[in-house]
Amino acid sequence: MTSIPQTQTAWVATTRGPPSKVLQVNQDYPVPTPTKSGDVLVKIHAAALNPAGWKIMTIAPNFVWERPYIPEVDVSGVVVDANESQFSNGDQVVGLISTAVQRSTHQGALSQYVFLPASQLVLKPSNQSFSSAAGIPTVGQTALQALRTTPKTIFVNGGSTSVGIYTIQIAKSMGLRVVASASGRNEAFVRGLGADEFIDYTTEPPHVYLTRNSPTPLFSLVLDAAALIDPSLYRHSEGFIDKSGMFISVGPWPFGRGWKAGLLGTMKYLWAVLQPGWAGGVKRSWKMITVTRRQADLQKLCEMVEAGTVRPVTDSTYDFNDVLDAYNQLMGGHVVGKVVVNVIPERGGQEGEGG
Numbered sequence: 001m002t003s004i005p006q007t008q009t010a011w012v013a014t015t016r017g018p019p020s021k022v023l024q025v026n027q028d029y030p031v032p033t034p035t036k037s038g039d040v041l042v043k044i045h046a047a048a049l050n051p052a053g054w055k056i057m058t059i060a061p062n063f064v065w066e067r068p069y070i071p072e073v074d075v076s077g078v079v080v081d082a083n084e085s086q087f088s089n090g091d092q093v094v095g096l097i098s099t100a101v102q103r104s105t106h107q108g109a110l111s112q113y114v115f116l117p118a119s120q121l122v123l124k125p126s127n128q129s130f131s132s133a134a135g136i137p138t139v140g141q142t143a144l145q146a147l148r149t150t151p152k153t154i155f156v157n158g159g160s161t162s163v164g165i166y167t168i169q170i171a172k173s174m175g176l177r178v179v180a181s182a183s184g185r186n187e188a189f190v191r192g193l194g195a196d197e198f199i200d201y202t203t204e205p206p207h208v209y210l211t212r213n214s215p216t217p218l219f220s221l222v223l224d225a226a227a228l229i230d231p232s233l234y235r236h237s238e239g240f241i242d243k244s245g246m247f248i249s250v251g252p253w254p255f256g257r258g259w260k261a262g263l264l265g266t267m268k269y270l271w272a273v274l275q276p277g278w279a280g281g282v283k284r285s286w287k288m289i290t291v292t293r294r295q296a297d298l299q300k301l302c303e304m305v306e307a308g309t310v311r312p313v314t315d316s317t318y319d320f321n322d323v324l325d326a327y328n329q330l331m332g333g334h335v336v337g338k339v340v341v342n343v344i345p346e347r348g349g350q351e352g353e354g355g
């Protein structure tokens with residue numbers, strides 16, 4: 001069995017603020033000890049960043065998200081203490097640290113070791129490196145769960161977002177017709193994922209395009225994977241969503257233009273989605289989704305990846321020392337695929353194997 005050190009190197013968010021101001025390396029951070037049987041200790045090989053990671057770090061007050069804590073939740077690695085779970089030491093796994101575990105234990109993916117309930121882990125697809133597999137859990141499950149509404153045709157607003165990348169591929173595997181938006185430079189990429197029709201959102205707002213070119217049949221689902229705070233897409237959706245269809249947002253994001261503009265934007269958005277149809281509101285269902293950690297969903301995704309039905313896409317990889325550069329890349333807002341931190345350096349395109 002691999003010897004487990006008492007301390008590790010971890011990136012720790014010490015107070016509220018952006019990564020460049022509040023993230024610090026701690027080379028003497030305790031390696032967590034599983035407290036109950038079934039909690040599995042994983043030696044992390046790669047961690048994938050999510051926009052939620054820097055948003056929580058920057059916005060969430062201490063009483064909501066206690067500091068210090070280790071950010072990020074998507075990991076791949078090797079089991080080093082299976083602790084009476086269904087896993088064995090040496091298993092290569094991928095997992096998602098739940099909000100509950102992160103908040104109660106202050107653990108996160110930007111460290112060398114993490115323990116998490118076996119129910120938050122599955123075996124890594126054998127055809128993926130640790131690096132690409134780390135990016136599967138959050139965005140893959142979000143896409144899979146959005147598609148549980150069993151649509152027939154779908155518009156993915158933000159086809160080059162990581163959520164959009166999975167949504168298009170899974171939707172195509174379900175036989176759906178897919179229309180997707182992105183900026184023109186990503187057209188070939190988005191079509192390559194399987195999109196049947198493409199809208200360049202930099203040329204014309206998608207709601208304008210879709211109102212003029214009303215789809216036949218109308219969409220049964222519009223997924224706003226770009227998390228727009230501008231409600232125009234929903235406001236005009238009667239022109240392109242079927243009466244029984246649905247608009248799903250991954251969570252409209254109000255910040256970035258200052259608090260006042262953010263607050264105003266939120267109020268406008270809330271009014272657009274809450275105003276009842278009989279009072280002039282939009283007569284289409286709206287809901288916001290938050291990813292639910294389900295082992296069965298993660299298992300299904302990994303099987304789809306293993307079968308080649310779904311291809312994980314990595315925008316860029318960074319060394320463990322370069323976490324701040326990785327955040328800069330993600331926060332630029334134009335990544336295509338996951339930004340991944342290799343906690344253990346890749347060797348010849350594949351991270352070092354074993355525990």
Ligand SMILES: NC(=O)c1ccc[n+]([C@@H]2O[C@H](COP(=O)([O-])OP(=O)(O)OC[C@H]3O[C@@H](n4cnc5c(N)ncnc54)[C@H](OP(=O)(O)O)[C@@H]3O)[C@@H](O)[C@H]2O)c1
Nearest residue numbers: 051142158160161162163183226227250289290291334335
């Ligand atoms: N609800 C949940 O549980 C959940 C789960 C995961 C993610 N999210 C949220 O979902 C959003 C997307 O996350 P992600 O990780 O998929 O994002 P991401 O990969 O970081 O998204 C980057 C992409 O967004 C595209 N984009 C930016 N503005 C756009 C617009 N107006 N229209 C269309 N595309 C646009 C960019 O394309 P261009 O360079 O071409 O502009 C870029 O390719 C974030 O707000 C995240 O917090 C929510």
